[in-house]
Amino acid sequence: MTPITRLAINGASGRMGRAILALIRDDRRFELVRAVVSAGSEHDGMPVFGELSTSLRYAHGWDAAPAADVVVDFSGPEGLSAALAYCVEHRIALVTGTTGIDAALEARLKDAAQRIAILRAANFSLGVAVLTRLLREAAAALPDWDLEIIEAHHGRKEDAPSGTALALGQAAADSRGTTLAKDAVYAREGRPGARRHGSIGFAVVRGGDVVGEHTALVLGHGERVELSHRATDRSIFARGALEAAAWLAGRKPGVYNIDDLLQGRQAKTTA
Ligand SMILES: NC(=O)c1ccc[n+]([C@@H]2O[C@H](COP(=O)([O-])OP(=O)(O)OC[C@H]3O[C@@H](n4cnc5c(N)ncnc54)[C@H](OP(=O)(O)O)[C@@H]3O)[C@@H](O)[C@H]2O)c1
Numbered sequence: 001m002t003p004i005t006r007l008a009i010n011g012a013s014g015r016m017g018r019a020i021l022a023l024i025r026d027d028r029r030f031e032l033v034r035a036v037v038s039a040g041s042e043h044d045g046m047p048v049f050g051e052l053s054t055s056l057r058y059a060h061g062w063d064a065a066p067a068a069d070v071v072v073d074f075s076g077p078e079g080l081s082a083a084l085a086y087c088v089e090h091r092i093a094l095v096t097g098t099t100g101i102d103a104a105l106e107a108r109l110k111d112a113a114q115r116i117a118i119l120r121a122a123n124f125s126l127g128v129a130v131l132t133r134l135l136r137e138a139a140a141a142l143p144d145w146d147l148e149i150i151e152a153h154h155g156r157k158e159d160a161p162s163g164t165a166l167a168l169g170q171a172a173a174d175s176r177g178t179t180l181a182k183d184a185v186y187a188r189e190g191r192p193g194a195r196r197h198g199s200i201g202f203a204v205v206r207g208g209d210v211v212g213e214h215t216a217l218v219l220g221h222g223e224r225v226e227l228s229h230r231a232t233d234r235s236i237f238a239r240g241a242l243e244a245a246a247w248l249a250g251r252k253p254g255v256y257n258i259d260d261l262l263q264g265r266q267a268k269t270t271a
């Protein structure tokens with residue numbers, strides 16, 4: 001029988017934290033040992049699973065936290081910084097999706113990976129991870145074909161193209177030995193002229209309640225390859241983070257990503 005993984009969630013009252021809590025209730029792989037919020041949070045001290053359950057309450061910080069095998073963090077740079085210190089001190093694996101971290105925290109994460117296992121991802125969808133791998137392969141195998149990336153999101157999204165679209169473009173650029181700084185084309189209007197050979201084009205759709213759609217087109221003459229991913233539910237990110245937590249707990253120190261997780265699963269099924 002697989003041992004139960006003792007899990008702590010950092011940022012437990014947030015959108016991602018709540019999505020993870022919703023999944024973990026029925027997931028027998030995990031025991032939730034700590035649900036961390038910010039100091040001064042309105043959730044601090046409240047029961048995590050509603051008034052009927054008094055077994056676990058939201059708590060701020062890491063003082064007197066019970067032993068854990070892995071911390072899953074979706075908080076913010078400050079929250080991640082505190083969780084990282086705790087994980088290093090107690091040799092606990094860390095899964096983090098927090099974005100917008102500065103160079104100093106980047107350096108601390110890199111340094112910490114010499115002592116603990118850390119898995120980071122800007123997008124925890126397993127499907128997007130596979131799409132990225134497929135695109136890398138297609139871009140390298142068809143080096144002369146044109147490459148365009150289209151993404152669609154709900155109308156409230158403020159940035160464009162999405163971070164995931166950029167990461168896809170980056171993966172394709174890497175496998176062709178170039179960079180987005182050199183070859184990306186982010187907008188076309190008026191008379192932009194003929195397509196420049198080797199460029200990587202981006203197109204953006206916004207509207208409705210679209211959770212997130214990404215398509216990479218690899219366009220040849222008389223044929224094309226279309227690689228698409230459609231997210232229909234935000235819980236995919238929470239699901240991916242939990243898969244990562246189950247996989248990471250007990251691993252040796254180092255920096256891991258979703259692709260390592262996929263390869264690990266693949267190796268297991270082909271063994
Ligand atoms: N990689 C991915 O797939 C992915 C997906 C979605 C989001 N994200 C990233 O994950 C992070 C959180 O996103 P979200 O949408 O869940 O944000 P959110 O709804 O604003 O939630 C943030 C959570 O962090 C808590 N928090 C704030 N400061 C803290 C601290 N110092 N210590 C501990 N907890 C603290 C907040 O607690 P209180 O408000 O109760 O104080 C809240 O529970 C962001 O960086 C976001 O960009 C990544």
